[in-house]
Amino acid sequence: MERGTDMQKAAAILREGGLVAFPTETVYGLGANGLNPVAVARIFEVKRRPAFDPLILHVGSPEQAADLFLYPEDNRIKALMERFWPGPLTIVAPRKPIVPDIVTSGMPTVAVRIPAHPIALELIRTAGVPVAAPSANLFGRLSPTLPHHVQKQLTGVDYLLDGGKTQIGVESTIISLTGETATLLRPGFITLEQIREIIPVEMANASDAEDQPLAPGLLKSHYSPEKPLTVFESLQKDPGSHAGVIFLAHDPVRQNLKAHIINLSASGDLIEAAAHLFTALHEMENNPEVKEIYIQKVEERGIGIAIMDRIRKAAYRHGN
Numbered sequence: 246m247e248r249g250t251d252m253q254k255a256a257a258i259l260r261e262g263g264l265v266a267f268p269t270e271t272v273y274g275l276g277a278n279g280l281n282p283v284a285v286a287r288i289f290e291v292k293r294r295p296a297f298d299p300l301i302l303h304v305g306s307p308e309q310a311a312d313l314f315l316y317p318e319d320n321r322i323k324a325l326m327e328r329f330w331p332g333p334l335t336i337v338a339p340r341k342p343i344v345p346d347i348v349t350s351g352m353p354t355v356a357v358r359i360p361a362h363p364i365a366l367e368l369i370r371t372a373g374v375p376v377a378a379p380s381a382n383l384f385g386r387l388s389p390t391l392p393h394h395v396q397k398q399l400t401g402v403d404y405l406l407d408g409g410k411t412q413i414g415v416e417s418t419i420i421s422l423t424g425e426t427a428t429l430l431r432p433g434f435i436t437l438e439q440i441r442e443i444i445p446v447e448m449a450n451a452s453d454a455e456d457q458p459l460a461p462g463l464l465k466s467h468y469s470p471e472k473p474l475t476v477f478e479s480l481q482k483d484p485g486s487h488a489g490v491i492f493l494a495h496d497p498v499r500q501n502l503k504a505h506i507i508n509l510s511a512s513g514d515l516i517e518a519a520a521h522l523f524t525a526l527h528e529m530e531n532n533p534e535v536k537e538i539y540i541q542k543v544e545e546r547g548i549g550i551a552i553m554d555r556i557r558k559a560a561y562r563h564g565n
């Protein structure tokens with residue numbers, strides 16, 4: 246796939262129905278013109294994504310979001326937009342008929358956000374259309390935080406806009422305004438506590454959501470590397486030279502290990518750890534000497550909730 250920094254070219258490809266991978270502040274997205282159902286269908290094909298899993302529309306302004314939401318005057322939408330946009334918060338709310346069914350998997354709601362990355366914003370504004378974009382990975386696999394992660398997994402992308410490494414490293418927080426009370430569908434960089442400063446919000450019930458297409462991002466297995474992944478609290482012994490160990494915070498055992506080590510944050514800063522999480526998992530996946538991966542648990546507070554959500558789903562497929 247062609248990779249570069251030509252904004253005019255990327256925007257033209259989008260307008261004409263092609264696929265452009267681009268950086269956002271969270272992870273790389275695989276974008277198509279969100280009002281063109283044929284272009285959006287190509288996203289599902291390239292990602293091998295099941296049709297029941299709806300897409301986020303990325304817009305460049307609150308006015309553009311108002312064209313997509315059925316009730317843009319909803320005070321909760323207004324308050325959330327004002328506080329968190331541009332930024333890593335996705336709002337799910339009833340949609341206008343202009344939104345194609347393929348974007349929402351036929352649901353009466355649409356997911357929308359204004360990303361904070363300057364390249365993403367410029368692309369959306371230059372293209373002049375809402376950009377449908379899931380993370381630019383194969384369905385169920387590790388999310389991309391670097392351009393070569395996109396190249397490793399996907400074929401059939403017309404252009405890859407290179408923006409280096411993404412800053413936040415975990416996907417946006419998703420909040421649904423479809424019920425009486427707002428619910429958190431996916432934890433992310435913006436925490437429940439931060440949202441609660443603006444509107445009341447509850448955690449979505451994960452056990453309901455498992456088999457439910459309404460919140461497909463809550464599937465138990467997702468974001469998985471191609472190698473067995475084990476979560477540990479404290480390493481009891483050296484797993485050996487065929488293993489890769491990812492530390493998120495300090496661990497006294499790590500000094501003399503034969504294993505391949507990646508340390509996500511020497512000081513135990515979880516925001517820093519989140520930023521490097523998928524990058525480290527990709528590195529372990531790519532390293533031929535690493536046959537299995539171990540990753541350290543963190544406390545589930547603040548962004549630690551989003552980190553443990555991704556780690557659990559990444560490990561689930563291997564039975565732990």
Ligand code: TXA
Nearest residue numbers: 271273274299300354355356379380416417459461462
């Ligand atoms: O940070 C992000 O959100 C990244 C960047 C590229 O913006 N995008 C991303 O998209 O993570 P994706 O497709 O990998 O995850 C979007 C999640 C999916 O789990 C999907 O099921 C959910 O959003 N979703 C989309 N529309 C929805 C809707 N109408 N109702 C409920 N969930 C929805």
Ligand code: MG
Nearest residue numbers: 379380388416
């Ligand atoms: Mg994804």
